[in-house]
Amino acid sequence: MSKTYFLVTSLLLLGDFSFLHASFSPSLIEDMAKIVMDNYCSPEKLVGMKEDIASATSNTEVLNIPEGELLASVLSSGVQTTVSDPRLKVSYEPNYVPVVHPEMPPLPAEQLVAVLQSSIKLDILEGNIGYLRIDHILGEEVADKVGPLLVELVWNKILPTSALIFDLRYTSSGDISGIPYIVSYFTEAEPVIHIDSIYDRPSNTTTKLLSMSTLLGKRYSVTKPLIILTSKNTKDIAEDVAYCLQSLKRATIVGEKTAGGSVKVDKVKVGDTDFYITLPTAKSINPITGSTWEITGVTPDVEVSAEDALATSIRIINLRVQVPAIIEESASLIANNYAFESVGMDVADKLRELLANEEFSTVVCKEDLETKLSADLKTISGDKSLKTTTNTPALPPMEYSPEMYIELIKISFHTDVFENNIGYLRFDMFGDFEEVKPVAQIIVEHVWNKVVNTDAMIVDLRNNLGGPTTAIAGFCSYFFDGDKQILLDKLYDRPSGTTTELLTLPELTGIRYGSKKSLIILTSKATAGAAEEFVYIMKKLGRAMIIGETTAGASHPPKVFPVGKSNIFLSIPTVHSDTSAGPAWEGAGVQPHIPAAADAALEVAKGIFNKHLGGQQ
Numbered sequence: 001m002s003k004t005y006f007l008v009t010s011l012l013l014l015g016d017f018s019f020l021h022a023s024f025s026p027s028l029i030e031d032m033a034k035i036v037m038d039n040y041c042s043p044e045k046l047v048g049m050k051e052d053i054a055s056a057t058s059n060t061e062v063l064n065i066p067e068g069e070l071l072a073s074v075l076s077s078g079v080q081t082t083v084s085d086p087r088l089k090v091s092y093e094p095n096y097v098p099v100v101h102p103e104m105p106p107l108p109a110e111q112l113v114a115v116l117q118s119s120i121k122l123d124i125l126e127g128n129i130g131y132l133r134i135d136h137i138l139g140e141e142v143a144d145k146v147g148p149l150l151v152e153l154v155w156n157k158i159l160p161t162s163a164l165i166f167d168l169r170y171t172s173s174g175d176i177s178g179i180p181y182i183v184s185y186f187t188e189a190e191p192v193i194h195i196d197s198i199y200d201r202p203s204n205t206t207t208k209l210l211s212m213s214t215l216l217g218k219r220y221s222v223t224k225p226l227i228i229l230t231s232k233n234t235k236d237i238a239e240d241v242a243y244c245l246q247s248l249k250r251a252t253i254v255g256e257k258t259a260g261g262s263v264k265v266d267k268v269k270v271g272d273t274d275f276y277i278t279l280p281t282a283k284s285i286n287p288i289t290g291s292t293w294e295i296t297g298v299t300p301d302v303e304v305s306a307e308d309a310l311a312t313s314i315r316i317i318n319l320r321v322q323v324p325a326i327i328e329e330s331a332s333l334i335a336n337n338y339a340f341e342s343v344g345m346d347v348a349d350k351l352r353e354l355l356a357n358e359e360f361s362t363v364v365c366k367e368d369l370e371t372k373l374s375a376d377l378k379t380i381s382g383d384k385s386l387k388t389t390t391n392t393p394a395l396p397p398m399e400y401s402p403e404m405y406i407e408l409i410k411i412s413f414h415t416d417v418f419e420n421n422i423g424y425l426r427f428d429m430f431g432d433f434e435e436v437k438p439v440a441q442i443i444v445e446h447v448w449n450k451v452v453n454t455d456a457m458i459v460d461l462r463n464n465l466g467g468p469t470t471a472i473a474g475f476c477s478y479f480f481d482g483d484k485q486i487l488l489d490k491l492y493d494r495p496s497g498t499t500t501e502l503l504t505l506p507e508l509t510g511i512r513y514g515s516k517k518s519l520i521i522l523t524s525k526a527t528a529g530a531a532e533e534f535v536y537i538m539k540k541l542g543r544a545m546i547i548g549e550t551t552a553g554a555s556h557p558p559k560v561f562p563v564g565k566s567n568i569f570l571s572i573p574t575v576h577s578d579t580s581a582g583p584a585w586e587g588a589g590v591q592p593h594i595p596a597a598a599d600a601a602l603e604v605a606k607g608i609f610n611k612h613l614g615g616q617q
């Protein structure tokens, strides 16, 4: 049973109240149904209606409702429910006089000017931002008459602005034929674009609306920002204009979700009765989205209350004005500071290309710009550490008592001694050398001394996310002997163009593990930054066996650079490891000698040591 039948039967139930006299013609419902079926813009929603009407019209009690208004409202809500379209209405209006739009009289020029000035508001805001409010969208016929005046009085004042706010918050009427005109002033002359399709039900034809290659006056350059303001009162043709320009990605819509009207609504008299059916007789199908704004409304790109829409759009434009400088500044920071010079140059070039291709022209807020810039940098460079960041100032150093330090160190390090006198040391973050130095004695006492007298050691870096690299030389030194200095790595610093040699330290707190006892380092794909540098050095020098997963492939700790005065910050890796013997670990990670799943790596390491050390006894 179709929905329509439900409508008709529910009406008939109402009839059971059994009014005394049948007040209206028995054919009334049938006549109404025919009007709907012949004119409603979405005939596919009416499938089955015909049959339902036929089977229901024999039953005419509903017509006993004595008052026209009441019957009309009952029928209205029934029809709206059936086709789920609030635009369909039945009304009873004995005194209705159809509005006849008079031919536009040949007004003298001064009067035309006065009419245009009252229906169009124009302003040039601070920062050379144009503001244009049009409360009725003129059709082709009227536009032909007033076109030259419009261009002279309005458009030529808008053209020199650097951005435009087009206010459709109060626009609830207009003519379909005006759509291509308005849209075309914001697109290029060529190629002609298919901007909308209008299906007209009474004629059963679809008309394509195309952009126009010739227009009176000049076009608004497609590279200038265009923002359309909307409200819940933005209706019908104004919604179509907003939706077309949004779908073409030419405009950003700021404001409220629009009314969800129709491109064309007609009011049809039912036979010779005083009933009228108001219904949408045409519909818009957007060729780009394949969808429509009708009934549901246009969803703004930035949803704010209608009152806040203007201020919000001014903020958006002011941000967009700064975008080219922000991207250019970012490009030069990366070109001049990124650890790998040729990669930095390449990233900078590609960033400038994105800017030239208008890739950043749709940003609506600073966070939006930061997110997009970060994602683009990652895609272009493949480097997770090259990104936007926040410039949170470092916390002032905490004042710890010696007891607190001991507690902190105890939870930061894990130690154990396994069977066969195998030491185990785990820590999840590297500390800064200057910060570690004063507490070195405490670390030695409470951590290092627990494992230093073992016969072999497992250093577990599976959860080590990195940190500063300044303490790496010191940490490495414990696994070498004190009698000679060893070159651990050469670090190239891009901003200064200098290379620093990283050497083992001659003096250490506590005793060394030395270069002879076996060492295994455990890794996972989370092992990153400073931890990777340590693994890289120990593997390169043949000092440790690496068991686990290939490491994260992060980078030396990046530096934070402010991008001009924009309050946007870039995190840029500026240092890289020695690449004279081929690529180091940055971006690619360090491969283990013995691959093992992270959670199995410890058992593999113990197995190897047990076999080796157990077998010796």
Ligand SMILES: *[C@@H]1O[C@H](CO)[C@@H](O)[C@H](O)[C@H]1NC(C)=O
Pocket: 043, 204
């Ligand atoms: C509309 O026209 C198409 C052919 O273009 C036809 O198939 C369809 O039946 C017509 N629909 C109505 C309701 O007349």
